[in-house]
Amino acid sequence: MRMVFTAAPDDVFDAAQERLVGRVVRWSRGQHREVEPFVVAALVEHRWADGDGLLCRWQPEDLREALCEWFPRRVSMPAAETPALLTSVHTFIDFLFAEDLADDRCAEPAALHALIDAVAGDVAAAMGDETRYGPAKFWTMRMLAAGVDLEQPQQAQRYLLDVQAGRVAVEQHHLDRVMADDAAAGGNDRMGPLPPVDLPTDAETAALAAASVMLERIRRFADWVGAGRALTATGRLRLADAAELIALLGLADRMDPVIGGKVFRTGSTDELYETSVLFAWAKAARTVRVVKGRLLPVKAAARLLTDPAALAHRAFEAFFGLREAVCPAGYAASPIGWRFEEAAFAISLALYVAREPISTQELGDLAFAVAGEAAFIDTDAPDAVPLRRACDADLDCLLEQLALLGVVELGQRHATLLPLGTALVAAHLRGQGATTPSFDTMRAETAEVVVTHAAAAPPAVGDALLDRWYRANPETARRDLLALAARTDDPHHRRLAREYAHADGVAPVRRVHRAGDVRRRPKTRRTR
Template structure:
């Protein structure tokens, strides 16, 4: 069972969500913990429809988003159900942790409970604010207030006709406000971002030393010292006096001190560094003088902190980097952010030309530029951008032939770039050209920005303290082979070197499809993986999973199985199908494959000694018991199987979510 899905994997996500809701309600009921199915359903969907899509990744920010934004915007239920949301969320967090589903990169269960408690104080006022709902939620509530059964298509159609005919009373002023908010305000729905590949960073001491070697860090410190306590006079246009600018150029090593110039504005490197120091709040302008900021003195003595400040302030330097009227200056922060994100995690230096073409198209589309002058301005500005970032130590520049991965996709018909842009790229990539890659400092800085945006940006080594089940879950879904192998090696080194805790985690996993994925991940990544499966064939708990893998791989032939193993294999397959598709798919599959013998198969599986206690209990209650009911030989009414797709898995039917 997965906990991350592509945005268009609707059926797969709905099936997983139904299973999680079903299992969470059962688990909570056994422990008499408060929970409402509609709230759990909505919580899982809120994470799926987020920037990163990690259903089981939660932190304080996500708690606030769900309780203070998602519920009032999307969820329609009785006030009793809505009031129970904080307690239901806490119960869900406890279940995810116990089931081994929690993303270890998120907050701990204790931290999440504290976040729920802190947010709960604001929650009632948000529920009472009608302007927090969406337009769809408004009409859903209005329909329910008028007694419309939302499951009755004809009743809904009549309600729509009555609205169009003016026969339905509703708050028109509120609706107008909601419609305006829809166009001018961002709601809790987030556009899914591409997941980033795992990256590796050197030890912290190496990063600290690299920051201290940064040319820009040295220049910013020197500029602040040069400004002095008394400051430096500025001209009427806000520039340094030319004599001061030449002096500063010599001090900073820009090489501009001997240039023919009529004003400091004609010394662009000095101008950039002065603008950079202002943006980093190291110097300021007051009463016609450039002054040193006294509070920045401690920062000037800490190169690593100063480096981070300089990197973050760089996104505000568009006017200083390019021509002030160029499209690059107008879109600078977005362009630089996208460019660095594109370079992030790439295995080979990226050709600058590959970055330039999408930027040129974006400027053309959004700003309407249509002449060759601005194209050259953008190219020059992009070169200056990377030169400045290289001086900071955020990127590394080189010149040579680009790796073939940057041209291998240019022949795809549905490529994002138009044919003429691809033709230009092919020509440029066929010859040596400027290349760029992030430095280790740049990787760390870009990763920090990605995390601040709620993006998924794995770091090799960050799972060393994760619980075994959580580790395997992350490696199975988010790590390519090479990085996953390294992460597993680091985890084993930090946790005694034995695989037994990992095997125990697979044994304890209550989801059969997930347990199979976890074991497959361990076998695939561990040096002793190939020999592991045959040894596990006789393991009481792992045996059915290992046996399934051996048969699927052709290592064991079906005729070599004992009757007990055959039953175990059959049960494993049906339990997987139950989790992935719900009880109706199990019934349909058995009816199609086994015909009249389907009932006997259900009985044999239900009475078997398959070790998956949770899954077997669910099989007996959702498949075996209904199959034994009179006149219901393996038949279930559509939409009424608990936890099946189409069911909201809600408690008592008191709430439903509407988009």
């Protein structure tokens, strides 16, 4: 039976959940054990929707979080049914081990049962404490207590109208606590599991960063600043200095351009796009600073400027704050500029998760959705077309700067995350509190976890992942793959495990990949 559902799409998980719960119920009957199917279904769904999807691997802290936090907050069960809840979890744990479905990294059953017994009192108290409920459970339990038939929408609507009219009393301090706790927890807005990526080594990252066009510009810009440069009264580079910088670094900007035989005098460095971006980026990366109308080097950045990898990480983090420089408003609205940080993050994450080229059309859809949400725009409405064009122009600017940094490679109609970009995005995600699996961390994983990731990956990525894992486990890989093939009820995983085992590590993923899962993409919002 398949037991790993990391980022599996809804339809794949829903069908497997039904099969798993049915098997638990049949086993419990044969063993004369008590179990509530609803509890098992809720527990494994939580592990899939809010966790890592490893239904075969439980630690005491996993059960503590589910029983003491998630069930009280989300699952609408009366406190009086807490004993049935705990008994059902006990039964589920025994089922996993009796049916040989717990993997090698699962805690021992004695430790899991001890945890359930230890928190029984806390669970009972939490299940009866309204202030521990989430908003949906709060109102559901209130309506059930009032005799509302939740299968009758009219009854539920009538009850809520009575609440609004003051005909049904609600302890406002309880409701305020519920809403505040839900807001503090971030509601459902959390990043899902990320796929394993092939991270470059530290030495490779340093070499890639040393070849970055933008990092070389930032280093040479800092050298050019020297002991200091005077700025204009408005804090901009002087035009003479900008002209010198353009010539020194070979920037694409043109002073006093001639168009149609007419000279257009440059009035401000705001008209010099690449110069303005470099100026803003160097300041944001804290390699230079403005003091009393002068641009000065940051002495503490001297060592940073000699460390390509460290400078790359600093510059990438600074990029998210370059809204005004990268997407200047000019004479038209800058849709991505409305939410530049969020759009840049969403695009970076999408490229990171895809692990293959993404069309600029798809990236434009994503960026416009992020921008449209900020301004409450109906992105499908006809009058949104001009804004979409402006958004696409902003996206071109954003991607061009990431390409200069060495994060992405741009094709005619697509963008691809480069190895340096993979390293920088992974580090950024870790800074946001996310776990970023890599091919190296996957070497110690079980066959099912690796096969699940390989099946959902682009073919070349799946090949590389399985090959790396197989070579790291030469004594056990073939045996474990054949055991997985015999146990799983997922036909694609069975075929992939069997072919790879018989091929003795020669990558066959491309032959069977297309029948595999479609990976559920994580939410593209930042965690806070």
